Amino acid sequence: MKETKYHSYVVGELPEGCKLCVNGAKLVLFTTGICPRECFYCPLSPWRREDVSYANERPIKNVNDIIEEAKIQEALGAGVTGGDPLSRIDRTVKYIRTLKENFGKRFHIHLYTTGLLATKENLEKLYNAGLDEIRFHPDIFNPNSNIFQKEIENIKGAFDFEWDIGGEVPAVPGQEERIKWYAEFLDKQGAKFLNINELEFSETNLDALLSRGLRTVSDESSAIKGSLKSGLTILEWGEKNTSLNYHLCTAKLKDAIQLKNRLKRMAKNVARPYMEITQDGTLKFAVAEYENLMELYDLLVNDAKVPEEWLYLNLKKRRIEMPIEVAEELVDAIEGDVKFYVVEEYPTWDRIEVERIPLL
Numbered sequence: 001m002k003e004t005k006y007h008s009y010v011v012g013e014l015p016e017g018c019k020l021c022v023n024g025a026k027l028v029l030f031t032t033g034i035c036p037r038e039c040f041y042c043p044l045s046p047w048r049r050e051d052v053s054y055a056n057e058r059p060i061k062n063v064n065d066i067i068e069e070a071k072i073q074e075a076l077g078a079g080v081t082g083g084d085p086l087s088r089i090d091r092t093v094k095y096i097r098t099l100k101e102n103f104g105k106r107f108h109i110h111l112y113t114t115g116l117l118a119t120k121e122n123l124e125k126l127y128n129a130g131l132d133e134i135r136f137h138p139d140i141f142n143p144n145s146n147i148f149q150k151e152i153e154n155i156k157g158a159f160d161f162e163w164d165i166g167g168e169v170p171a172v173p174g175q176e177e178r179i180k181w182y183a184e185f186l187d188k189q190g191a192k193f194l195n196i197n198e199l200e201f202s203e204t205n206l207d208a209l210l211s212r213g214l215r216t217v218s219d220e221s222s223a224i225k226g227s228l229k230s231g232l233t234i235l236e237w238g239e240k241n242t243s244l245n246y247h248l249c250t251a252k253l254k255d256a257i258q259l260k261n262r263l264k265r266m267a268k269n270v271a272r273p274y275m276e277i278t279q280d281g282t283l284k285f286a287v288a289e290y291e292n293l294m295e296l297y298d299l300l301v302n303d304a305k306v307p308e309e310w311l312y313l314n315l316k317k318r319r320i321e322m323p324i325e326v327a328e329e330l331v332d333a334i335e336g337d338v339k340f341y342v343v344e345e346y347p348t349w350d351r352i353e354v355e356r357i358p359l360l
């Protein structure tokens with residue numbers, strides 16, 4: 001077992017789907033929030049549990065939204081997720097086909113599924129659409145359920161196709177034996193890898209995790225105490241007892257590496273000339289806010305003589321955007337109730353604001 005430069009751990013080789021993901025080059029294609037399972041650790045927010053589709057943060061109205069988002073990200077592949085993407089198989093297949101047709105055969109696509117709906121017919125549809133890698137997340141923590149039995153049967157059927165097959169499960173502390181069971185099952189079937197995720201809490205799974213006695217590693221982290229250790233134990237065991245490849249994907253990898261790399265790829269394609277791209281891949285610029293935006297715009301251009309190309313009237317966000325240096329000069333020159341701020345935003349479709357500092 002070795003630690004990767006992405007703050008994760010690997011036995012053998014990193015799964016193909018993960019290689020592009022760590023570099024922020026995988027589009028996250030969420031084809032539906034519908035899922036036949038109700039895992040206690042499910043991190044999905046309530047509005048994502050509906051029948052909605054997103055390419056990264058961008059809602060999908062039609063396939064052009066997927067293409068547009070993949071171009072902005074300069075994506076080299078996609079991870080198809082949900083919910084269970086097989087709950088809306090025809091939509092999922094259409095999206096996979098669209099990506100392959102527009103970005104070529106080498107655009108690597110992997111997909112996550114519970115396995116419950118992975119009938120021969122559905123697997124065939126995915127395979128024919130060009131899916132490269134399939135990752136199964138069966139209900140291993142409920143081994144006596146009918147759902148789990150069916151999922152395991154379906155997974156066996158996936159070996160009739162020539163694609164990479166792996167497992168994907170969270171490292172739930174105290175459940176190491178179940179994960180080992182699954183690793184042995186995958187190994188016996190001839191799967192390629194098992195990807196284990198460090199368990200994290202989200203707003204939605206917090207109560208369920210707390211009621212099981214699970215806690216976070218610190219106040220600043222969403223990672224669950226004991227999960228990393230549990231994952232490491234499995235990797236050590238797996239290295240000795242199976243011939244699978246393993247990857248332990250940590251919360252730190254997702255936050256510090258994967259997200260940052262994705263933001264950087266996107267930032268250079270969406271930054272306007274007055275925006276700075278920070279080391280974290282966020283966009284930094286200044287904004288002026290005032291009740292009557294048109295009046296302010298007029299004042300900046302005609303009285304303060306700011307060249308129009310330095311200003312962007314953002315009516316949706318009710319502000320005028322500009323370079324930080326310009327705002328720093330204006331803040332002393334303009335009197336009245338105009339407020340100036342330096343803001344930092346994600347370059348994503350939803351443009352989450354991560355910082356706002358008033359200019360005084």
Ligand code: SF4
Pocket residue numbers: 035036037038039041042043044082083084114137
């Ligand atoms: S299978 Fe995934 S999407 Fe479905 S409930 Fe479990 S964690 Fe949530």
